[in-house]
Amino acid sequence: MNNSDNANHADPAIYSHPTRLTGAETLWATLVGEGVRDVFGYPGGAILPAYDALRKFPLRHILVRHEQGAAHMADGYARASGRVGVAVATSGPGATNMVTGIANAMMDSIPLVCITGQVSSTVLGTDAFQEVDITGITLPITKHNYLIHRAEDIAPAIREAFLIAKSGRPGPVLIDITKNAQQASAIFDFAAAAPAAYRPHPMLRADASSIRDAAELLRSAKRPVILAGHGILQSNAMEQVRALAERMQIPVACTLLGLGAFPASHPLNLGMMGMHGESWVNQAIQQSDLLLACGMRFDDRVTGSLATYALQAKKIHIEIDPSEIGKNVPVDVALIGDLKEVLEVLLPALPKIKSSEWLQAIDAMKGDAAVRDIQNLPDDGHLYAAHVMHDLWHATSGNAIIATDVGQHQMWEAQYYKHEHPRTLITSGGLGTMGFALPAAIGAKIACPDKEVWVIAGDGGFQMTSPELATIAQEKIKVNLAVINNGYLGMVRQWQERFYDKNYECTPLLSPDFVKLAGAHGIAGATARKRPEAVSAIEAARKHDGAFLIDFRVEQEDSVYPMVPAGAALHEMIRRPKSDPLKNNQRRNPLVETASDV
Amino acid sequence: MLHTFVALVENKPGVLTRVASLFRRLNINITSLTVGESERSGVSRMTIVAEAAVDRAHRIMASLYKLENVLEVDDVGRHSAVVRELAIVKVAAGPKTRAHLFELAKVFHARIVDLAPESLMLEITGGASKIEGLVQVLVESDYQILEMARTGRMAMRRGQHTSRVLDALREVPATSESTLAGKPKHTALGKVSTEGHA
Numbered sequence: 168m169n170n171s172d173n174a175n176h177a178d179p180a181i182y183s184h185p186t187r188l189t190g191a192e193t194l195w196a197t198l199v200g201e202g203v204r205d206v207f208g209y210p211g212g213a214i215l216p217a218y219d220a221l222r223k224f225p226l227r228h229i230l231v232r233h234e235q236g237a238a239h240m241a242d243g244y245a246r247a248s249g250r251v252g253v254a255v256a257t258s259g260p261g262a263t264n265m266v267t268g269i270a271n272a273m274m275d276s277i278p279l280v281c282i283t284g285q286v287s288s289t290v291l292g293t294d295a296f297q298e299v300d301i302t303g304i305t306l307p308i309t310k311h312n313y314l315i316h317r318a319e320d321i322a323p324a325i326r327e328a329f330l331i332a333k334s335g336r337p338g339p340v341l342i343d344i345t346k347n348a349q350q351a352s353a354i355f356d357f358a359a360a361a362p363a364a365y366r367p368h369p370m371l372r373a374d375a376s377s378i379r380d381a382a383e384l385l386r387s388a389k390r391p392v393i394l395a396g397h398g399i400l401q402s403n404a405m406e407q408v409r410a411l412a413e414r415m416q417i418p419v420a421c422t423l424l425g426l427g428a429f430p431a432s433h434p435l436n437l438g439m440m441g442m443h444g445e446s447w448v449n450q451a452i453q454q455s456d457l458l459l460a461c462g463m464r465f466d467d468r469v470t471g472s473l474a475t476y477a478l479q480a481k482k483i484h485i486e487i488d489p490s491e492i493g494k495n496v497p498v499d500v501a502l503i504g505d506l507k508e509v510l511e512v513l514l515p516a517l518p519k520i521k522s523s524e525w526l527q528a529i530d531a532m533k534g535d536a537a538v539r540d541i542q543n544l545p546d547d548g549h550l551y552a553a554h555v556m557h558d559l560w561h562a563t564s565g566n567a568i569i570a571t572d573v574g575q576h577q578m579w580e581a582q583y584y585k586h587e588h589p590r591t592l593i594t595s596g597g598l599g600t601m602g603f604a605l606p607a608a609i610g611a612k613i614a615c616p617d618k619e620v621w622v623i624a625g626d627g628g629f630q631m632t633s634p635e636l637a638t639i640a641q642e643k644i645k646v647n648l649a650v651i652n653n654g655y656l657g658m659v660r661q662w663q664e665r666f667y668d669k670n671y672e673c674t675p676l677l678s679p680d681f682v683k684l685a686g687a688h689g690i691a692g693a694t695a696r697k698r699p700e701a702v703s704a705i706e707a708a709r710k711h712d713g714a715f716l717i718d719f720r721v722e723q724e725d726s727v728y729p730m731v732p733a734g735a736a737l738h739e740m741i742r743r744p745k746s747d748p749l750k751n752n753q754r755r756n757p758l759v760e761t762a763s764d765v
Numbered sequence: 766m767l768h769t770f771v772a773l774v775e776n777k778p779g780v781l782t783r784v785a786s787l788f789r790r791l792n793i794n795i796t797s798l799t800v801g802e803s804e805r806s807g808v809s810r811m812t813i814v815a816e817a818a819v820d821r822a823h824r825i826m827a828s829l830y831k832l833e834n835v836l837e838v839d840d841v842g843r844h845s846a847v848v849r850e851l852a853i854v855k856v857a858a859g860p861k862t863r864a865h866l867f868e869l870a871k872v873f874h875a876r877i878v879d880l881a882p883e884s885l886m887l888e889i890t891g892g893a894s895k896i897e898g899l900v901q902v903l904v905e906s907d908y909q910i911l912e913m914a915r916t917g918r919m920a921m922r923r924g925q926h927t928s929r930v931l932d933a934l935r936e937v938p939a940t941s942e943s944t945l946a947g948k949p950k951h952t953a954l955g956k957v958s959t960e961g962h963a
Contacts, residue, residue: 310831368830
C-alpha cells in the first residue's frame with residue numbers, strides 16, 4: 168500500500184525535543200531523520216510492531232512479493248540515486264530471503280540498510296518460531312551488522328548503520344531488532360543518537376612521494392590506459408577522470424560497473440574491457456606500458472589469466488580499500504584513498520599533451536572488428552539480441568536507466584547500449600545474480616521517477632523474480648520490460664557449446680508466454696520476432712502509460728563475442744565470426760518454437 | 766610463514782567471531798588466538814598467530830581494519846617483540862617418581878602448582894620452543910601426560926610501541942609529506958601503521 172498520502176505524520180518536534188517513543192516508532196522516526204523517503208519491505212510476525220507504527224510516518228512503503236526483491240529494489244534505488252537503500256523484512260525466512268540481495272550489494276559495494284525483525288530477546292536462542300541467526304548468517308556479506316534487543320539502542324544503531332553503509336568503501340549493513348525492543352519504549356533523542364565521526368581505514372595512504380611517483384610514471388608512459396571502475400561513480404569522480412584523460416590524451420577502458428562513468432561517445436573511450444570486451448580494448452591493455460586503475464579491483468572477469476596480464480605495463484592503483492591493493496595484480500604505485508581527492512592532488516602535477524601516437528595505434532587495432540559487428544551485417548530476417556540492444560539505445564537516445572540481469576543479454580547490453588551518463592546501468596557485477604534486473608529497476612524508478620527505466624532480462628533470470636510484476640501493478644510503476652527470450656539459459660549454453668562439446672544439459676527452457684503473464688498482472692505487452700517488430704514494440708512500450716513488457720524472441724543459439732575463455736590470456740579472445748553468426752549451430756531448443764519457424 | 770598480529774578490538778559480543786571468521790574466509794588457519802583485557806577499558810587485546818604466505822600480511826591487516834569493531838592492528842611478528850605462552854601439564858607421578866619431576870621443573874623454570882597422590886601439575890611460561898622442550902623431555906622420559914592446556918601466544922612489541930604511544934602519534938600535526946586534502950590525520954596514521962609494508 169502506498170503510504171505517501173498519510174496525513175498522520177509524526178510531529179517534527181520529536182527531532183528537536185527528546186520524546187518517549189516505542190522502539191517501532193523510533194525505527195521509522197530515525198529512518199525519516201536520516202532522510203529516507205522510500206522503503207521496500209514485507210511484513211511478518213516479528214516485525215509487526217514496526218509495521219503497526221508505519222502509518223504515522225511520511226514514508227512510502229513498497230510491498231514486495233519476496234524479500235530478495237526488497238533487497239534488490241533497495242540496491243537498484245541506491246545505484247540509481249547514490250542514496251542509501253532501505254529494505255525491511257521479518258525474522259526467519261523473511262531475513263534469509265534477503266541474503267542473496269545483501270550478498271549482491273556487498274560484492275558491488277552498494278550502501279544498504281536492511282532491517283529485520285527478530286523474535287523477542289526472552290526467547291532468543293531457543294529455536295522459537297521463525298527464529299534464525301541472521302546476524303551470524305550475514306556476517307561475511309555485510310559491512311557490519313547489529314542485533315538490537317533494547318529500544319534505546321535502536322536510534323544509535325540505525326544512525327551508525329547509515330554512516331557505515333555510505334562511508335569509505337560502501338556496503339550493506341543489517342540491523343536485527345527483537346520484537347520486544349520494538350514494543351518497549353525509550354526516549355528518542357535524534358541528535359544524541361548521532362554516531363562518532365567515521366573512522367577512515369587507517370591504512371589509507373596517498374602521500375606526496377607516492378603522488379610524485381605516479382605523476383612521473385604518467386609523464387614517461389608511451390602507451391598508457393586508464394582502467395575506469397565503479398569507484399568513479401562511488402566517489403563522484405567523473406569530472407576528474409575525464410580531466411585527466413583529456414589532459415594527457417589517455418584512452419579509457421571501462422569495467423562492467425564502470426560503464427557510464429566516462430561518456431561512451433567520448434573519443435577517448437575505448438569501451439568495455441575483459442571477458443566480453445572488444446578486441447582492441449583488451450589488446451590495448453595487453454600492449455600498454457602503464458595502467459592507471461581508478462576504483463576497480465582487477466576482477467578475474469577483466470584480467471583473464473593473471474600470469475599473462477599486461478606484463479609490459481607498470482601499474483598505478485587508486486583505490487579506497489587497502490585490502491584490494493596487490494590482491495590480484497602487483498602494483499608499482501598505490502594511491503590509497505578517495506579517488507576524487509587523490510585525482511585532485513594528482514592532476515596539477517601532470518602536463519598537457521596534445522596528441523598521441525598510441526591512440527592511432529589503438530585505432531589501427533580495430534582492424535576488421537567493425538566488419539564483424541552484427542550491426543553492420545545485412546538484415547537476414549532473424550532477430551538478434553544485439554539488434555534489440557542497439558534499437559533500444561537508439562530509441563532512448565542512450566538516456567534511459569537500464570537494469571540488467573546476468574548472462575548473455577547483460578553482455579550484449581554492455582556492448583551495444585552506449586551509456587553516456589553515470590548511474591544509468593544497473594547490473595549485478597560481482598555476484599552475478601539472476602533475477603536482479605526486475606526488482607532493481609523498480610528501485611531505480613522509485614528513486615528517479617522522472618527517468619525512463621527499462622528492465623532487460625533473459626527468459627531464465629526473469630522467471631527468478633517475475634512475481635514482482637505484481638509489485639509493479641500494485642504500486643503502478645512505469646517500467647518497461649524487455650525479455651530477451653532465446654529458449655535457453657543462454658550463457659550456460661554458450662559455455663556448453665564451447666567447452667562441453669555442445670552437451671546442452673539442462674539449459675533448454677520452457678517458459679510461460681511472457682505477454683500473457685504480464686497480462687495476468689494487468690500489464691500490457693507485445694511479442695517481437697523480427698527486427699521491424701522489435702522497433703515498433705519499443706516505441707509502443709515508450710508511449711504506453713503504464714508498465715509494458717516485450718517478449719523478444721531472439722536467435723536461440725547466438726553467442727556473445729568476443730570472448731576470452733576462462734583462464735586464457737586477455738588478448739587470446741575468440742573473435743566474432745565474419746559472416747553468419749550461427750553457421751556452426753544447427754540445434755534448436757526442442758521445447759520452444761524458433762524465430763525462423765514463424 | 767608464521768604471522769603474529771596484535772589486534773585491539775571493542776569488547777562486545779560477536780567480535781571474536783568476526784575476527785575468526787575473517788581468517789576462515791581468507792582460507793587461513795589460525796595457529797593460536799588469545800583474547801583478554803587490555804590497558805584500555807572496553808577494549809580487548811587479541812594475539813593472532815596464523816600460518817600464511819609472507820606477502821599476505823598486508824591484506825590480512827587491511828582486512829582486519831575493515832571490521833568495524835577492530836581499532837588497531839599491529840604486525841608484531843615483523844618487530845622485536847616479547848612472545849609468551851603459558852601451559853599447564855598434568856603428569857602421572859607417584860611418590861617414587863616425583864623427585865625427578867621436581868628437578869625437571871627447576872631446569873625449565875616451571876612451577877609445581879598441584880600435587881596429588883598419583884599426579885602433579887606443572888605450570889610453565891615462555892616461548893613455544895621452551896614449552897615444547899619440556900613436553901619432549903617428559904615424553905622421552907616415559908612420563909604419562911594426563912592433560913595439557915596451552916594458552917596460545919601473547920605478544921607485545923619491545924620498546925614504546927604501545928597503543929598509548931600510537932594514540933599520541935595521532936595527535937602530532939601531519940608533516941608536509943602527507944598532503945591529501947582535508948585528511949592529514951589519516952595519512953599520518955597510515956604511515957605509522959603501514960611501516961615496513963610499503
